[in-house]
Amino acid sequence: MRLKVSQFLVAFLIVGALMLSGCSTQQANSNSSPTSTATETTTTTTTTEATSVSDNISESIPGMKDLPRLEGKATVVMTVNGSPITIEVDGTNAPITSGNFVDLVQKGVYDGTVFHRVVRQPQPFVVQGGDPQSKDPKVPVDRLGTGGYIDAKTNSERRIPLEIKPKGESSPIYSKTLEMARVTKAPELQHKQGAVAMARSQPPDSASSQFYFALADLGFLDGNYAVFGYVTDGFDVVNKIQQGDRIDSAKVTQGSENLK
Numbered sequence: 001m002r003l004k005v006s007q008f009l010v011a012f013l014i015v016g017a018l019m020l021s022g023c024s025t026q027q028a029n030s031n032s033s034p035t036s037t038a039t040e041t042t043t044t045t046t047t048t049e050a051t052s053v054s055d056n057i058s059e060s061i062p063g064m065k066d067l068p069r070l071e072g073k074a075t076v077v078m079t080v081n082g083s084p085i086t087i088e089v090d091g092t093n094a095p096i097t098s099g100n101f102v103d104l105v106q107k108g109v110y111d112g113t114v115f116h117r118v119v120r121q122p123q124p125f126v127v128q129g130g131d132p133q134s135k136d137p138k139v140p141v142d143r144l145g146t147g148g149y150i151d152a153k154t155n156s157e158r159r160i161p162l163e164i165k166p167k168g169e170s171s172p173i174y175s176k177t178l179e180m181a182r183v184t185k186a187p188e189l190q191h192k193q194g195a196v197a198m199a200r201s202q203p204p205d206s207a208s209s210q211f212y213f214a215l216a217d218l219g220f221l222d223g224n225y226a227v228f229g230y231v232t233d234g235f236d237v238v239n240k241i242q243q244g245d246r247i248d249s250a251k252v253t254q255g256s257e258n259l260k
Contacts, residue, residue, distance in 0.1 A: 064161065068100055068102070068260065074255030081237070086231065086233035111248070113129055116141075120215065195230055196230060
């Protein structure tokens with residue numbers, strides 16, 4: 001029993017750390033972080049319900065139809081400290097989240113950005129980066145992790161809806177965690193070691209450019225954050241990343257034609 005309590009506290013603390021990514025200091029102090037160890041719901045969303053959410057997403061979320069989509073898969077090679085990390089990006093199961101990431105890679109948004117959060121203690125958790133303002137050495141350290149991608153066309157931050165596809169469903173559920181949607185099925189894309197997912201603040205639709213690598217199997221995050229790919233080569237490089245390390249470059253090496 002003592003071990004279970006300890007694991008719950010660790011999960012609560014590290015999920016809270018991830019949840020606050022992208023918040024201002026004021027938001028971070030005022031928001032509480034729900035954990036994925038809450039009581040499981042017993043109602044299951046049907047395929048029809050999940051599909052209808054996806055079909056109407058362009059109408060229910062302003063700007064959704066203008067977001068990049070990845071229709072299929074793509075490969076991104078991210079170089080850190082001179083060594084490559086190969087990421088398979090899965091637009092089949094997470095088209096909007098994947099499209100956003102590949103589009104930002106193509107725009108060079110990640111080149112030169114800092115990994116501002118690395119959590120390995122008390123147990124391996126995440127390596128997190130992707131804040132565009134971290135390119136500027138004048139930005140104070142305490143502000144790193146609060147920025148997102150500013151779209152030059154709109155002069156505002158591009159945010160994408162939370163996108164999670166339950167196993168067996170034909171399309172993702174948007175703007176809700178699986179618990180909020182009362183779905184008991186596991187996601188197609190899970191937080192296995194090497195998973196790549198989007199960081200966000202408390203509102204479900206607050207992800208922008210920040211992402212993280214899962215350093216271990218993190219099943220308690222499943223259904224709460226959008227996984228969009230996996231490291232297929234170079235996980236040893238991920239394991240060596242230290243806080244403050246920069247991304248040398250990120251390039252789409254395959255599948256760029258699938259970006260729409």
